[in-house]
Amino acid sequence: MGAERQPAPVRADLFSGDGLVGGRCHACDRHHFPAGALCPYCGADQVERVTLSRTGTLWAWTAVTAAPPGYRGSVPYGFGVVELREGIRVVTRLTEPDPARLSHGEPVRFEITTLPADDGTTVTTYAFAPAP
Amino acid sequence: MTRDVMVTGVGLHPFGRFPDATVTDLGVAAVRAALRDADDPSFDAAFCGTAYAGVAAGHKVLAAIGLTGVPIIDVEAGCASGAAALMLAAGTIRSGQHDTVLVFGIEKMPRGIIRSSFFEPWREEAGLAATPAYFALRAQRLMRESGVTKDDLARVVVKNRRHGVHNPDAMFRKEVTAEEVLASRVVCEPLHLWMLCSPNEGATAVVLRAAGAPGGTSSADAVRLRAAALRSHLPGSVLDEGTPLSGLTGADPPPATTLSARDAFEEAAVDPRDVDVAEVQDTDAARELLSYEELGLCPQGDAGSWATDGVTTMAGRLPVNPSGGLLSKGEPLGASALGQVHELVAQLRGGAGPRQVDGARVALAHTVGRGANASVVILSR
Numbered sequence: 043m044g045a046e047r048q049p050a051p052v053r054a055d056l057f058s059g060d061g062l063v064g065g066r067c068h069a070c071d072r073h074h075f076p077a078g079a080l081c082p083y084c085g086a087d088q089v090e091r092v093t094l095s096r097t098g099t100l101w102a103w104t105a106v107t108a109a110p111p112g113y114r115g116s117v118p119y120g121f122g123v124v125e126l127r128e129g130i131r132v133v134t135r136l137t138e139p140d141p142a143r144l145s146h147g148e149p150v151r152f153e154i155t156t157l158p159a160d161d162g163t164t165v166t167t168y169a170f171a172p173a174p
Numbered sequence: 175m176t177r178d179v180m181v182t183g184v185g186l187h188p189f190g191r192f193p194d195a196t197v198t199d200l201g202v203a204a205v206r207a208a209l210r211d212a213d214d215p216s217f218d219a220a221f222c223g224t225a226y227a228g229v230a231a232g233h234k235v236l237a238a239i240g241l242t243g244v245p246i247i248d249v250e251a252g253c254a255s256g257a258a259a260l261m262l263a264a265g266t267i268r269s270g271q272h273d274t275v276l277v278f279g280i281e282k283m284p285r286g287i288i289r290s291s292f293f294e295p296w297r298e299e300a301g302l303a304a305t306p307a308y309f310a311l312r313a314q315r316l317m318r319e320s321g322v323t324k325d326d327l328a329r330v331v332v333k334n335r336r337h338g339v340h341n342p343d344a345m346f347r348k349e350v351t352a353e354e355v356l357a358s359r360v361v362c363e364p365l366h367l368w369m370l371c372s373p374n375e376g377a378t379a380v381v382l383r384a385a386g387a388p389g390g391t392s393s394a395d396a397v398r399l400r401a402a403a404l405r406s407h408l409p410g411s412v413l414d415e416g417t418p419l420s421g422l423t424g425a426d427p428p429p430a431t432t433l434s435a436r437d438a439f440e441e442a443a444v445d446p447r448d449v450d451v452a453e454v455q456d457t458d459a460a461r462e463l464l465s466y467e468e469l470g471l472c473p474q475g476d477a478g479s480w481a482t483d484g485v486t487t488m489a490g491r492l493p494v495n496p497s498g499g500l501l502s503k504g505e506p507l508g509a510s511a512l513g514q515v516h517e518l519v520a521q522l523r524g525g526a527g528p529r530q531v532d533g534a535r536v537a538l539a540h541t542v543g544r545g546a547n548a549s550v551v552i553l554s555r
Contacts, residue, residue, distance in 0.1 A: 053296040064420075075420040082418075083409050102413070104310035104362040112298025121307040121362070123412055125423055131412040132420045135301055141363040146318065159299055167300040 049156055049164040055091075057168045061152045062094040062132065073128040096152040097173060098126040103136055103144045114158040124150050124170050137171040149173045176268040179399040181553065183212025183381035184516045188343040189503040192282075192375055197227045200377035201235035201280040204509075208276070208379035217381065218272040219245045221263045223255030223279035224508035231280060252415075253455065253543025254404060255279060256378065256511035257551055261402040263382055273387040277380045279513075281506035283373035292417075292544055302419070306370060306458070310362035312413050313460030317364065321478035322463055324364050328352035329481050330459035331369055331501055337488065338498020340528040341517075345374055345504040369459040374504030378512035380519075397522045400442035400536075400552040405433040407546035415546035430548035431468035431540065438538075438550035439470070446470045449492060449552075450534040451521050453514035455542045456499040465540055466494075469550065488529070496521065496529045511549055514539035522555040 055063055056076055065077035069086030077091050103122030109115070120136025122144075137153060138144055151173035159165045185207025187200040201222070209215045220241075222232025232248045251258035256279030263275040293303035316322050332352050338344040350368065358368040382399060407414040407430040412421030414429060428436075439446060449471065456462035463477040471492065472480050480486060486494035497503060497517035500510060518537035520526040535555055542548040 052300045053294075056296075072422065083422075102311040102314055104307050104314065104364075106301060106304045106307050106362055107360060110298065110301065110304040110307075112293075112295060112303065113301045114299070115301055119301055121301070121304060121311075123311060129423045130420050131423055133302060133412060133418075157300065160295070165299060 049166050052157070052165040052167040057154065058093065059154070060093045061096045062168060064092055064094045064128065064130070065089045066092045073130045075130060075132050094128055094130070095126045098124040098150055098170070100144060100146065100148045100150050101125045101131055103141055105139050105141050112160060114160060120144070135167065135169040137169050144172065177270065178385035179264045179267045180383050180385050181380055181397045181399055181515070181519055182214070182383045183208045183210070184519045185209070185211055185379045186343060186513060186516050187377040189374055189376035189506055189509070189513065190345040197231065197280050197282045197375070198234045198238055200282070200375060201278060202238050204280070204377035204379040205235060205276065205278050206239065208278070208381050212381035217244060217274045217276040219247070219263070219266060220276040220278070221247050221249055221259035223249045223251070223257070223259035223511065224281055225250050225252060225255050226283060227280055227508065232278070235278065235280065251404065251547040252545045253457070253505070253507055254511055254541045254545070254547035254549040255508045257402060257539070257541055257549030258404050258547065260380065260512065260515065260551060261404050261549070264399055264402045267382055267384045274381065274383045277382060277512065278377065279509040279511065280377040281508040282375040283506055285373070304362070306365060307362045308413065308417055309370070309458045309461065310365045312464060313364050313458065315413065316460050316464050316477060320463070320467065320475050322460065322481065323478065324356065325352065326463065326478055326481035327364065327369055327459040328355040330456065330462050331355045333487050334456060334495050334499040334501040337496050337529055338502025341498045341502060344498045344502040345372065346502050365458055365460070371457050371500035372504045374506055376504070376506040376509045376513065378509045378516050380512055380515055395523050397519050398554050400444060400554050401438040402549070402551045403434045403437035403441060404547065404549045405430045405437065408433070415543055415548070417544070429468050430546045431465060431542050431550070432470070434548040434550040435469045435540070438552050442552040444536055444552055448536045449538045450536050451496060451518065451531040452492065452494045452538040452540065453497060453499070453517055454494055454540040456495060456501050457505065457543065459501070462494065462499065465542070469538070469540055488531070493531045496526065496531055507543070511539065511541045511551070514541070515551060515553070518553050522553055
């Protein structure tokens with residue numbers, strides 16, 4: 043088992059163990075996610091990579107009950123939008139797949155989750171979990 | 175001085191599933207029907223809306239019937255592809271570049287949840303490319319902010335399917351009850367399967383002509399194209415149809431539908447209260463209700479009461495989707511916007527038969543989807 047490789051992130055530069063990797067624009071002072079070389083709001087190139095808050099609040103949520111195209115993981119899975127204190131709303135998987143157990147404004151926390159990939163390997167991606 | 179644009183012919187191939195027909199076949203049927211309706215087979219240019227039909231799809235349709243030689247421009251704008259083609263065509267007439275322009279939309283959609291080249295592969299792998307989940311989040315927000323209930327969502331489906339019974343070109347022509355809608359499986363809470371439209375196949379064509387130009391349909395049947403507007407989204411809203419991975423907190427910028435509606439009402443010099451009949455995007459039941467607000471047809475926050483009070487049924491003050499909407503017809507992306515125009519031209523000519531809205535004089539068509547692209551078309555008699 044020791045030879046088994048660590049699963050790779052589904053995309054580089056999306057998140058680290060500390061949280062989501064976003065961009066902060068020095069021209070307009072707004073945050074975005076995922077981080078880009080240019081600000082998606084004003085087009086400026088003075089963008090700094092920042093680790094976004096690990097905690098936030100739930101803003102919108104549902105559950106996906108049938109696997110969408112290109113997805114190899116299990117269903118149902120939680121899907122929603124969380125608000126972070128940097129002033130952004132982020133689309134994310136939610137670890138809670140039952141919409142009835144979630145509520146508007148409840149605290150949530152960043153997590154890394156593991157999924158089967160298209161090519162049979164395993165990948166990691168980001169999610170948020172209820173943090174009572 | 176710009177010129178007025180008239181709609182002198184409309185034609186369509188029914189919406190549904192046609193395994194034995196190519197997308198070119200569907201287009202040929204619609205184009206021939208429109209040219210017959212216009213009573214004049216000549217045109218100076220052609221615009222074809224499609225998202226999935228590939229390179230030079232419009233050329234293939236016109237090549238099949240020997241009508242090439244004119245400029246043919248293929249246009250992709252997601253769900254609004256046909257309306258984008260209409261906007262461009264109308265512009266060439268208003269400017270005096272052309273007198274008569276053929277506009278058509280064609281599509282054969284893949285089955286099931288639409289796989290879109292729009293999303294990067296990693297996003298599909300992570301489960302973040304689930305299109306109906308975005309619809310569901312918008313629906314949940316509408317329920318929270320506009321007093322819409324799940325019963326209201328079911329009412330929209332019941333209404334549109336009831337209208338669709340009388341549309342021979344629709345895919346689903348059977349009435350459904352609210353109980354049946356709510357008993358269908360949950361796709362993404364709060365949306366059940368029957369609250370979502372089905373991607374399918376079809377084609378629609380429209381002939382536009384400069385007012386006063388010779389030839390074409392008699393003036394009694396002529397319908398005026400008052401406005402054809404197309405807008406994209408402003409950045410900042412996490413739930414806009416551009417389906418970004420993040421947005422900003424606080425108030426959202428005006429959605430693409432609102433921007434497009436403002437442009438169209440101004441261009442047409444029409445007030446939202448003047449609209450007698452409308453065809454609006456009902457990709458899902460909540461999208462129709464959200465559109466009432468975004469288009470300015472009803473005040474912000476009133477979508478729920480409009481649904482509950484039946485304002486948009488055939489007997490209501492503003493019938494919406496008399497064709498049965500996408501919930502009855504299905505959605506062939508490139509053809510759906512012009513399908514709305516086809517319906518509204520029939521309404522304005524007084525030829526919509528059992529689904530006629532009495533005395534309709536001003537009509538509005540709306541589409542919104544991936545891009546984001548949002549279109550608003552205003553027609554009058």
